[in-house]
Amino acid sequence: MTDFSIQYGGHVSRARGDGRPVVALESTIVSHGLPRPDNLRVAREIEQTVRDNGAVPATIGMIGGRLTVGLDDAQIEHLAGADGVAKLSVRDLALAAATGADGATTVAATSAVAAAAGIGVFATGGLGGVHREANTTFDESADLTALSHTPIVVVCAGVKSILDVGATLERLETLGVAVAGYGTHRFPGFFVTDGGFDVDWRLDTPEQVAAAVAARADHGVSSGALVLGHPLPADEQLDPELHDRTLAEGLALLAREGITGKAVTPFLLAHFHDSTEGRSLAVNVRIILRNAALAARIAAAAAPAPSPLGFSIPA
Structure with missing residues (x-):
């Protein structure tokens, strides 16, 4: 019988053995989130940003049915270029493994696999969430329910602004997912700095985030994620007026063409790219690089202190 156990890239295996901090990275941004050839360049920049900030990158994906934590450069290149x-x-992981598929993991899958691998911090761009008109379509990302039982810190720029941000925050509260702003009490809006809603908690340093993780573990009460909203500086966001106009046009196109389900997000992101003449892509790249840097600093702050004798001393 085929062994479908999780595979580990060599750099991740070495980091785990040495007790070094590791940051999980999704692969959908490589295969579905960014246009070619930018996707491969940005994937490499994300990994390097994690390294530059004191942690080891672990991009998660599936190659030929093998679920891998820590894809190597050739595997990332394959996902970036393959059709x-x-x-x-x-829900798709076992089916894709059984059929020998190549696959890129979403926020939900990346979080779940990272937690299974003992990785406590994950950097992404924006979460999935409750879609607009969900009161009639019942269209809601699996990211939300996955995060309700996955003990991981998710560093993000909020939920994608093409979604219903307020309804998503309500669902996260119902599901018991902790939400905090990094350096702010306002929840970020992905392309824009301010998503229009307050959050109850604010954390200001990587050490404070690490302390929240330690307290959760010590309490033994909650097993859900901590969603950390990390907003873009106002001078790096997409112009809010351009954002709102582009979103309204995109939603009208969705309705006219009858696009629903998994196709909604890539369609709207592509619409943003085309309509803003690439400005949204530049913002998207800034988002993920900033989040990767912060996630690495959090992972480093949360890592056990190294001992001069060569073994780890719990923090």
């Missing part, structure tokens, strides 16, 4: 790469949520 027919499946978009894998948690």
Whole structure:
């Protein structure tokens, strides 16, 4: 019988053995989130940003049915350039493995696999969430329910602004997912700095985030994620007026063409790219690089202190 156990890239195996901090990275941004050839360049920049900030990158994905934590450069290049790469949520992982598929993991799948691998911090761009008109379509990302039982810190720029931000925050509260702003009490809006809603908690340093993680573990009460909203500086956001106009046009196109389900997000992101003449892509790249840097600093702050004798001393 085939062994479908999680595989580990060599750099991740060495980091785990040495007790070094590791940051999980999704692969959908490589295969579905960014246009070619920018996707491969940005994927490499994300990994390097994690390294530059004191942690080891672990991009998660599936190659030929093998679920891997810590894809190597050739595997990342394959997902960036191959056609027919499946978009894998948690429910898809076993089916994709059984059929020998190439697949890129979403926020939900990346979080779940990272937690299973003992990785406590994950950097992404924006979360999925409750879609607009969900009161009639019931369209809601699996990211939300996955995060309700996955003990991981998710560093993000809020939920994608094409979604219903307020309804998403309500669902996260109902599901018991902790939400905090990094350096702010306002929840970020992905392309824009301010998503229009307050959050109850604010954390200001990587050490404070690490302390929250330690307190959660010590309490033994909550097993859900901590969503950390990390906003872009106002001078780096997409112009809010351009954002709102582009979003309204994109939503009208969705309705006219009858696009629903998994196709909504890539369609709207592509619409933003075309309509803003690439400005949204530049913002998207700034988002993920800033989040990767912060996630690495959090992972480093949360890592056990190294001992001069060569073994780890719990923090």
